[in-house]
Amino acid sequence: MIKKLIIVGSGIAGLTVFEELVTNGYAHSLTLISGEDRLPYKRTKVSKHLSLGFGKDDFAILNQDLARRPGVQIIAGNPVRSINREEQRVSLMDGQTLDYDLLILATGVTPRSIGPDAGFPVYTxxxxxxxxxxxxxxxxxxxxxxxxxxxxxxxxxxxxxxxxxxxxxxxxxxxxxxxxxxxxxxxxxxxxxxxxxxxxxxxxxxxxxxxxxxxxxxxxxxxxxxxxxxxxxxxAVGSVPNVGLAREAGLAVNKGIVVDSLLRTQDQRIWAVGDCAETVDGYRSHLWHAAESQGRYAARRILDIQAHGGSSEGSENQRFIPGLFRTKCEVFDSYVFSIGLVHREDGTQGIWHNLTAREVRGGRLTDRFWYLVFDSQDRIVGINMIGPKDVRDKERSKALQQAVRQGLSRLEMDELRKDLSF
Structure with a gap:
């Protein structure tokens, strides 16, 4: 039985583990530790609000009601200094120590630096x-x-x-x-x-x-x-996984913290999720929604273990399978969307919609432009879109992500295009 659970890192992967557990009835000691001096927040928002500025907790995404549940503790601004695997204990920067039955590492990444005189990174x-x-x-x-x-x-x-x-x-x-x-x-x-x-x-x-x-x-x-x-x-030249804490604890690291298909390190009392983790076949999460899905998967496994009285037998076959996720970019009142295979390969066919000789006039897009990629069976495998921002962008992006995941036919995509007005 997991009675003392610690999550190190309050990015979307760690926060998702935390919220999924509390929401679904995890009733034992649960601690979320953040090295930052604020509540968990949506990192992808900060680079979009540099010109206007923002308050300390403007983009906070922690459900405060969950944080007040019995047995729940949130520690901010006091990062983990070391892990003692033998005693199943973490030490914080202020000297405080906490014991665990299960430790989840969600330590995220650090921006790459060119140097020798570093410019400004924009991650936190x-x-x-x-x-x-x-x-x-x-x-x-x-x-x-x-x-x-x-x-x-x-x-x-x-x-x-x-x-x-x-x-x-x-x-x-x-x-x-x-x-x-x-x-x-x-x-x-x-x-x-x-x-x-x-x-x-x-x-x-x-x-x-x-x-x-x-x-x-x-x-x-x-x-x-x-x-x-x-x-x-x-x-803005990429990032590297934060593996220092894991390496110092003697855990296997490559580019990320090495985990198996159940997101466990070689020490089965320590798991890793999100951008810091790397599966044995080399997969690493690079996207917000991908890290979120790992956090959700880890929480489901923990809840299943609890339901079986502490045994992991029932969850051994529930291996983590990476999903297909969308990326988006919003600049100058425009919305850019991408998912799946968008570069032509043998057996694929790309189809353009609305593309003209003048897509931009006066600094604004003249229409919404699409590029759809189909495989040899006429199933959708990739989509690019760029167009003026409007209220249906979020709806479209979710529908298109689902379309690629399901591999809709060309006929089905034609119907979807009509429904989504593109």
Missing amino acids: ARQAEELAEKMVRANTGLVIGGGILGIEVAEQLVVKGIETTLLSRDPVIMRRELHPRMAAVLQDLLTQNGVGFSQGQVDSLTLDGEGRYWIQGVNARRQEIQIGGFDLAVE
């Missing part, structure tokens, strides 16, 4: 607050990284009146998520709204004596480049 709310303070005094800004985060930050700098350059390693932005033609539409939208573009591989980021940022690297033609004189630089 505190990092976003520091960047927002710097933006007040900046006239020029450099954003390194052509993914979703880099694009969202570039928009926020422009909205703040900062002359902004987006530096992408790849010739197209959002390379993984978007077909090159769709990426070109998005890049045109950004350009018409004042975002400058440069392509190159950054080797170093330095700060000069006047407090201005410079980069050195190579461009697409493999020529050395130096770009600089920026008042601020934002690094």
